[in-house]
Amino acid sequence: MEEKTKQLLDWSQWGCQWIDHLRRQKTLNRELERHLHKFEESFTKIGRQATRMDKTEAIELLPALIARAEQVQEQFHHFLRLAQLTEDERFDEPTMAHEELLETEAVQGAQEALAVTPAQMNQAAIPAPAAYQAVRDTAREPVRVARPVAPGRHTLPPLPYAPNALEPYIDEQTMRIHHEKLHQKYVDDLNTAERKLVEARQSGNYDLIRHWERELAFNGAGHYLHTIFWPSMSPHGGGTPTGDLAEAIQRYFGSFDAFKQQFSQAAGKVEGPGWAILVWSPRAQHLEILTAEKHQNLAQWDTVPLLVLDVWEHAYFLQYQNQRDKYVENWWNIVHWPYVQERFQQARKLRWEPF
Numbered sequence: 001m002e003e004k005t006k007q008l009l010d011w012s013q014w015g016c017q018w019i020d021h022l023r024r025q026k027t028l029n030r031e032l033e034r035h036l037h038k039f040e041e042s043f044t045k046i047g048r049q050a051t052r053m054d055k056t057e058a059i060e061l062l063p064a065l066i067a068r069a070e071q072v073q074e075q076f077h078h079f080l081r082l083a084q085l086t087e088d089e090r091f092d093e094p095t096m097a098h099e100e101l102l103e104t105e106a107v108q109g110a111q112e113a114l115a116v117t118p119a120q121m122n123q124a125a126i127p128a129p130a131a132y133q134a135v136r137d138t139a140r141e142p143v144r145v146a147r148p149v150a151p152g153r154h155t156l157p158p159l160p161y162a163p164n165a166l167e168p169y170i171d172e173q174t175m176r177i178h179h180e181k182l183h184q185k186y187v188d189d190l191n192t193a194e195r196k197l198v199e200a201r202q203s204g205n206y207d208l209i210r211h212w213e214r215e216l217a218f219n220g221a222g223h224y225l226h227t228i229f230w231p232s233m234s235p236h237g238g239g240t241p242t243g244d245l246a247e248a249i250q251r252y253f254g255s256f257d258a259f260k261q262q263f264s265q266a267a268g269k270v271e272g273p274g275w276a277i278l279v280w281s282p283r284a285q286h287l288e289i290l291t292a293e294k295h296q297n298l299a300q301w302d303t304v305p306l307l308v309l310d311v312w313e314h315a316y317f318l319q320y321q322n323q324r325d326k327y328v329e330n331w332w333n334i335v336h337w338p339y340v341q342e343r344f345q346q347a348r349k350l351r352w353e354p355f
């Protein structure tokens with residue numbers, strides 16, 4: 001029961017985070033903003049109801065609340081697709097995507113879920129059938145910000161400011177080489193590694209698996225970390241964080257100054273190439289400062305582990321001695337997929353713009 005309540009809170013938070021993200025990233029027309037506001041109310045209401053329910057009420061109310069939350073979520077996915085289409089200006093009339101939103105069966109359900117009347121949602125005229133079909137076809141495409149990146153199709157994210165914008169703190173030449181040359185190389189080599197692994201899966205030839213796994217990690221970590229690095233800086237940056245983040249820093253590190261000092265010390269003492277990284281632990285529900293010495297140590301930062309297999313000798317040596325392959329082969333008989341599926345479901349709620 002508690003787990004279900006927590007899931008509702010997660011959904012509510014997920015929706016609100018998305019709405020914040022959209023408002024920061026996009027200029028939405030008034031109609032879309034109106035719907036966004038309704039979704040925001042709806043997600044907030046779900047979260048509030050989940051928090052307030054006591055145990056007796058939960059038995060009675062949870063199933064209905066979950067059904068409603070699922071409905072709102074589905075609608076929101078649909079809304080995201082259409083908001084994205086509108087932003088891309090694929091259609092002559094930007095509000096058409098919105099009309100499509102109003103027309104779908106699913107949205108009729110959402111009207112209830114969102115507690116708005118059909119008249120409130122559908123104030124504008126229905127577009128002509130031909131254009132309407134075009135919208136419908138393209139609307140099936142996934143949202144850009146949630147689009148899966150196919151193997152070998154990573155791209156270099158653009159800098160969110162001019163290459164000289166961070167001067168005098170980081171000069172233009174450094175930025176250009178760092179972004180245009182070095183980051184691009186990570187992208188290219190990550191794409192190569194992913195394509196080579198596709199070939200290996202097709203041919204069943206894994207002779208070079210160790211090499212390509214290393215390439216995957218080195219270049220994947222490099223690409224993902226730089227993708228986080230560029231927007232983490234701004235010519236208008238500096239100062240101190242506010243809101244939830246400020247509170248979380250205060251709570252865990254004691255003060256912003258203590259956090260800053262530990263982060264700077266950690267960064268200064270990284271041996272050789274590496275990174276200082278502020279992370280959030282979904283399990284411990286707190287922040288932490290980590291360093292990555294040689295990010296190529298076979299990890300891709302910015303990914304979420306779903307299924308792990310311990311191949312330290314202590315995990316199998318007593319029984320299998322040096323036959324690690326046998327242990328690995330047998331291990332597949334005991335994998336608990338529902339747990340992996342649960343982690344996958346939670347992890348995939350995180351959606352960041354793909355590059």
Ligand SMILES: [Fe+2]
Nearest residue numbers: 178182183226
């Ligand atoms: Fe770098």
